[in-house]
Amino acid sequence: MGVFNRDNNFISHDQNYNPRELAVQAGINFPTTFRFAVTSKVSISGVRSRGVFSPSQNSDLSRYGVALMEAVFSHPYTLDKNRRILILGSGVGLDATALTKMTNAQVTATDISINSLRVAKINSKIHGVEDQVNYIHSDLLDSVSGQYDLIIFNAPRVITPEVFKKQGLPEEKINKIMTDLKNGPNDLYDYKGVLFERLMRDLPVKTTSSGRLLIMADEHIQVHVPKLYGVKSLSKPLLWDLKNTKDHHFRIFEISPRI
Ligand SMILES: C[S@@+](CC[C@H](N)C(=O)[O-])C[C@H]1O[C@@H](n2cnc3c(N)ncnc32)[C@H](O)[C@@H]1O
Numbered sequence: 001m002g003v004f005n006r007d008n009n010f011i012s013h014d015q016n017y018n019p020r021e022l023a024v025q026a027g028i029n030f031p032t033t034f035r036f037a038v039t040s041k042v043s044i045s046g047v048r049s050r051g052v053f054s055p056s057q058n059s060d061l062s063r064y065g066v067a068l069m070e071a072v073f074s075h076p077y078t079l080d081k082n083r084r085i086l087i088l089g090s091g092v093g094l095d096a097t098a099l100t101k102m103t104n105a106q107v108t109a110t111d112i113s114i115n116s117l118r119v120a121k122i123n124s125k126i127h128g129v130e131d132q133v134n135y136i137h138s139d140l141l142d143s144v145s146g147q148y149d150l151i152i153f154n155a156p157r158v159i160t161p162e163v164f165k166k167q168g169l170p171e172e173k174i175n176k177i178m179t180d181l182k183n184g185p186n187d188l189y190d191y192k193g194v195l196f197e198r199l200m201r202d203l204p205v206k207t208t209s210s211g212r213l214l215i216m217a218d219e220h221i222q223v224h225v226p227k228l229y230g231v232k233s234l235s236k237p238l239l240w241d242l243k244n245t246k247d248h249h250f251r252i253f254e255i256s257p258r259i
Contacts, residue, residue: 010035011044011101013126019047023122031119038098039070046094046123052116053091053188064238064250065154068216069095071234071252072152073102075214082106086206088140088153088199093120093133095152100129108148110138140195141202148206151213158196158218159189196221200229204257213255222253230256 013019023031030050037043083105090096090109093116100107111117117135124130138144159181164174181191190196196217203213214234215221225231237249 009042011038011042011098011127013045014128017126019045019122019126022126023047023049023119026118026122028115028119028122036094037066038094039066039073042098042102044094044098044101045126046092046097047119047126048092049115049119052113052119062154064216065095067235067238068152068154068214068252069098071214072099072150075150075254083149084108084146084208086110086144086148086151088151089155090120090135091116091154093117093123093135095154096120096133096135097124097127097129100124100132101127105150106134107132108134108136108144108146110136110144112137112139140199141206144206146206147208147211149208149211151203151207151211153199153213153215153217155199155215155217156188156190156195158193158221160192193218193221193224197224200224200226200255200257203229203255207257209258211256211258213257214252215255216250216252219249219251225253225255226257228257230254230259232256 019033020031028047028049031047032049033045033047035043035045085099085105085107087096087099087107087109090111093109096107096109099105109120111120114137117137121130121135124133136143161174161178164177178191181189207213219237222231232254233251234254235252237251
């Protein structure tokens with residue numbers, strides 16, 4: 001069995017598995033194995049594949065994913081026994097796998113991308129928790145049943161034409177991207193905050209009476225949080241480090257729809 005070794009803070013996979021081989025057998029394109037940072041102190045071994053959102057170039061859950069997982073691990077709810085946790089947009093499932101290995105929580109993880117879920121299941125398998133993480137293919141909360149104490153979302157970035165303009169993209173390219181985004185879901189961007197609006201609408205039904213959403217999101221989303229919901233900022237603003245978007249800030253928010 002892979003173990004979480006508190007001494008070196010590395011969650012290694014079960015050495016009886018060859019992650020790349022398993023991924024190839026499952027028909028996954030160009031799988032590569034990495035050691036990914038989950039928080040600044042904990043890392044985990046895993047597989048990623050071309051064509052699915054995965055922890056980025058520098059092999060981190062991404063700067064935002066790491067910040068979010070740090071907030072999750074320091075959140076009083078996470079480590080309590082039998083807490084029901086839902087990860088929206090789990091990508092290649094390293095957040096779900098690490099959370100399952102490190103806590104007693106019951107973890108459900110979703111993604112809109114079937115390919116991401118296929119890789120995620122392999123990552124849970126190589127860590128011996130494939131039966132513990134409940135993976136669901138779902139567009140936001142649409143196919144999720146039950147209620148959760150903690151919902152976690154490293155959300156796609158809210159995008160408007162203005163943001164792309166600041167990045168210096170030509171008008172023609174911006175129009176094409178915006179049309180594509182309008183026509184269907186996209187794993188990286190949230191067209192004008194439409195996803196977030198839907199999430200706010202469906203959230204109360206899927207949270208327990210003291211349940212919360214921890215979301216890494218554009219700070220402008222605050223204006224769309226219904227007045228009845230509690231909202232708290234859990235982090236300082238993080239800059240989106242794309243070219244010319246220095247005024248684009250992200251934060252971790254805790255949103256309580258029923259408290
Ligand atoms: C920024 S990535 C986060 C991945 C991972 N949780 C992490 O922190 O590294 C956003 C993820 O949300 C997924 N996603 C985008 N839109 C979604 C939707 N409508 N419903 C569920 N997942 C979605 C994407 O496929 C992607 O894997």
